Amino acid sequence: MNLPYVEHIKKFTTKPVVCAGRMQPDAAAEAIARGGIDAMGVGRQLLCDPEFITKIREDRLADVRPCIACHGACLPFNGLNGKGTDIDPMHVEMGRCVLNPRTNNETKYSNAPAKTPKRIAVIGGGIGGMETAIQASLRGHRVDLYEKTDRLGGVFNAAAAMSFKEKDRELLEWYKRSLQKSGAAVHMNTEIGDIERLDADIVVIATGAHAKKLRIPGAERAITAADFLDGRAEAGDRVVIIGGGLTGCEIAYELALSGKHPSIVEMTEHLVGAKGICMANSSMLRELLRFHKVPAYLNSSCESITDGGVVIKTPEGEKAIPADTVILSVGYSPDERFSSLKEKKNRTKQEKEIYFIGDCDKVGSLKTVIKQAYELVQKISYGK
Numbered sequence: 001m002n003l004p005y006v007e008h009i010k011k012f013t014t015k016p017v018v019c020a021g022r023m024q025p026d027a028a029a030e031a032i033a034r035g036g037i038d039a040m041g042v043g044r045q046l047l048c049d050p051e052f053i054t055k056i057r058e059d060r061l062a063d064v065r066p067c068i069a070c071h072g073a074c075l076p077f078n079g080l081n082g083k084g085t086d087i088d089p090m091h092v093e094m095g096r097c098v099l100n101p102r103t104n105n106e107t108k109y110s111n112a113p114a115k116t117p118k119r120i121a122v123i124g125g126g127i128g129g130m131e132t133a134i135q136a137s138l139r140g141h142r143v144d145l146y147e148k149t150d151r152l153g154g155v156f157n158a159a160a161a162m163s164f165k166e167k168d169r170e171l172l173e174w175y176k177r178s179l180q181k182s183g184a185a186v187h188m189n190t191e192i193g194d195i196e197r198l199d200a201d202i203v204v205i206a207t208g209a210h211a212k213k214l215r216i217p218g219a220e221r222a223i224t225a226a227d228f229l230d231g232r233a234e235a236g237d238r239v240v241i242i243g244g245g246l247t248g249c250e251i252a253y254e255l256a257l258s259g260k261h262p263s264i265v266e267m268t269e270h271l272v273g274a275k276g277i278c279m280a281n282s283s284m285l286r287e288l289l290r291f292h293k294v295p296a297y298l299n300s301s302c303e304s305i306t307d308g309g310v311v312i313k314t315p316e317g318e319k320a321i322p323a324d325t326v327i328l329s330v331g332y333s334p335d336e337r338f339s340s341l342k343e344k345k346n347r348t349k350q351e352k353e354i355y356f357i358g359d360c361d362k363v364g365s366l367k368t369v370i371k372q373a374y375e376l377v378q379k380i381s382y383g384k
């Protein structure tokens, strides 16, 4: 993204000029060949995959774990403190990586073979299930992963669907490739109902979460964010998005980019106010929405959904907003299919160990899901 500016600077100096900022090796090679810059600088991508340079040299670019520029662990602060008012000093973090918890934690997360290889069944092929299967296989466990649909990636497919999420789509491809290379046996279109029948010492439940619904008149007229993003439902021209968190705001931006007319209704006083989202990302998104003149009704709640739109309660009183489509983006609740097992002290009748990870344990993000998978494999492999 900085290349044109850095090439311009090079015209005014005899010193070597290095360009950084989401540089891709092919673009860098071209720029160096034409004399536009002297070298490529790499920061975040090296935190994400420390073997980046080795993989370029060995012509293994498809093996590079792609940095998605989420900034969830590499940048010094994570923005608003959840109340949307200030920077939270408790969430200062630096030089780590959401996608690679081993970065700057190399002694905490060992790569050595497991002391006692186990038979592990992973239920769910979302990011949580895939990460667990990859990490466990790499340590010598025998892993079977069961996914009920014909698609790996779970809810992250919806997250990656927007036009500007090309790096998220690359990440999904990287997960599928890494899972295949890991040697784990993957059973697609296989819904697990009874875990007693699984041939395993350990069962890892990673079944994700379900979209929350609103209990308001006309709620059935709305579509969910995932329905829209996965292409199961289309949006008309005037779209009201209920929920101004990260997903709701990204959908509004995507709709604005495609020439549609979105509005956002948000209960709190801030858009993208959740804890843990880097300010570089959240403030940019707010700026983009302002640039595209997307109306945002803050401190407002949706009272009802009608044939012609929504009725909302704002601090100034009730207001009707006309809409062709209403998209609900009000969060997720953990899948409860296996939750009764949580009370059984992590054991089944056949003494299988059971663990819950990812959104089915507590709805989170890539950061929480991937970290949980690493910590679980660490515990299973080395007992700590």
Ligand SMILES: Cc1cc2nc3c(=O)[nH]c(=O)nc-3n(C[C@H](O)[C@H](O)[C@H](O)COP(=O)(O)OP(=O)(O)OC[C@H]3O[C@@H](n4cnc5c(N)ncnc54)[C@H](O)[C@@H]3O)c2cc1C
Pocket: 070, 123, 124, 125, 126, 127, 128, 129, 146, 147, 148, 149, 151, 152, 153, 154, 155, 156, 158, 159, 160, 190, 191, 192, 193, 206, 207, 208, 209, 225, 226, 229, 246, 247, 337, 357, 358, 359, 360, 363, 364, 365, 366, 367, 369
């Ligand atoms: C629209 C959207 C945007 C998001 N954007 C971001 C973002 O930008 N950054 C970020 O960090 N996080 C984001 N998140 C959150 C992040 O994607 C999730 O926290 C994470 O992907 C959850 O992974 P998971 O493996 O726990 O669950 P899931 O992805 O839900 O995977 C669960 C899998 O289990 C399968 N399954 C369920 N029951 C069974 C069964 N009985 N047998 C077999 N298989 C079963 C399901 O089919 C599914 O594939 C977003 C979420 C959404 C919904």
